[in-house]
Amino acid sequence: MKKIFLLLTIVCFCTGMVKAQQKEKVIIISLDGLRWQELYGGADSLFINDSDFVSNPKSLNTEFWAKTKEERREKLMPFFWSHVSKQGVMLGNRWKGNKVNLTNKMLFSYPGYNEILTGKADDEHINSNNKAHNPNITILEKANFSEAYKNKVEAFGSWDVFPFILNEQRSKIPVNAGYRAAITSYPTEKELYLDLIQEQTPRRWEGVRFDVFTHNYALESLKNRKPDVLYIAYGETDDFAHDGRYDQYLKSAKRTDQMIRELWEFVSNDSYYKGKTSVFITTDHGRGTGTAKDNDWRHHGSSIPVSDQTWIIAFGNHIVPSGEQEDKKQYYTTQFTPTIAEILNIEMEQKGSLLPVLEE
Template sequence: MIKRLLILFTFCFNLGLFAQTKTNHHHVIVIMTDGLRWQDVFRGMDPEIANNKKYHHGDSLEIFKKYWANTAEERRQKLMPFFWSTIQSKGQIHGNRDKGSMMNVSNPYWFSYPGYSELTTGQVDTAVNSNDYKPNPNTNFFEYLNTLPTYKGKVVAFGAWGAFDRILNENRSGFPVINAFDEYVSVGKDANAQLLTNMVKDTHRPFGEGEVLDVFMHYQIMHYLKKEKPLAAFLSYGDTDEFAHEGNYSYYLDGAHSFDKYVSDIWNFVQSDPEFKDNTTLLITTDHGRGEAIKSQWTSHGQKVLDSHQTWYVMLGKGVANLGEVSSKEQTYTKDLIHKVADLMRVDFKSIKK
């Protein structure tokens, strides 16, 4: 009888330890897409831009066939169906200025490196004022997590743009940053990783040497999540910004539509895997906005482009209140977001300049 009780006690104790371990291992995935306008997220396709011959490249019919509907709600649903179904019903979506939800970058530059630095460090360093800036002297949230015993060696970053090794200061931070045309096999280390590496190496490079197409990076991400099960991941896609700079509104919208699918892929995996399910927080946002007040400036951003400091953000998963689309008046800044995640994870993060 005593032996049976001891076996039962040991079994229950082990279950308790498992539950405690799972609770303590709070996963976080931050997902960004470069320069996706809040106007397109909340209103869907802009007919004025789509009708302009300069931006539809002779095929406005195809754009309207894919993304047009009579109301903003229907258009945004066509453009980003995962956002406006699962996230709207289970998470929260901020930044619809038409309804009073205000989201902005705090940095004064309104372009990429300062925007990513603000997001990942949770503060603004005005010395970070160029996309060619040196390795970031400010410690980032993922670097901090990698110093904690629970997260050590379980942190990773992927970026379509080749600047993330500097933005996240890979050499100092101590976790792998796979960006642009880096060899994924260096961290994946199996036959599928080698295949993905070969595909990236052999593909055409429409954006030059500095940025890879999102689809290649996405499949690297999915392989890594499934194989390595990181506790913390930073992911950044880039097609939306590149196609906008090219003035190709059709491809820009396709990039946004694909990004929505990529987020869906990540969420569906998270919810299907016992280690991640109901134990993962997703933060989804962008680094800057684009022009809107002067419609021709939708292709660009920066200090001289009105309203390109206006952005949006989404949260979904563990600890996130189900608010849906936020319609109340609020003001949030990019520098606030990583602290919201840190609070949910109950960790004490503060960036340090080194």
């Protein structure tokens, strides 16, 4: 009888492990202020030879310029165009009539991230980039308080406002953002090394660290703590653009492409994530076109209405490959969170999932 009981216990335990292993995993990624123009057309001819924005035009042209948009975008983001475009879905190429727009009217970072992560704009309460705790509940917080994903949610961001955007006090989500060190009580050897070199590295921006730290902290978490829902917010593209450094803006976009490749190669070969992981990528806002006299490509906000133009990318387990969408349809950033919620089987007020598009 004891042997039978022991056998049943082992079977139940193993079944539980299998079910846990079969839970859907989601990686959410944002690239701050990356324009759809570069994503879908590569380096922009308006800026690549402008000495006001580029320190070495000849070198930059060698790395990023080509005759066609298709060639230029492959040079800028090779992983996106060699893998993601073939294995996923890409929305927002306005040259082909496919549109993605924000619905908030602020058109800068905190309102954009709130919209991405909650599925709704809130111009009444989220109308600055101040460090104020978000009154709205994000998909990450919903997941962290769900039975399936409790304590299996983590977030990493280059901007130091993310602990407030994600309301870490209320959501209980571990958030490593800005210049914070490792967020675990038992850091790995690599995390301790990241802590050290982050402290020793010169700081270009007061509230935004280089993405290399955000990326490697997040990758180390995937390898060791195995979160089921992971958010990574890369930030350099926006800050280099504000600085007027188009060359560094392009180089940062290319580095981020390679970082996302590294993430995907890891989860594609790791037994915990392989075949169970979906990746969703977007941006918090667009920016100007650069045709205005004040070089508005550097900026965004309500005074630059075109900075409501964004894009959405998805690939992985739940996504049927259909590539770059060329149909003349309108989508909104508010649809980002409901899509993730549907995959995770989490109830959200906001509706409008993109799954019918991503799975068709």
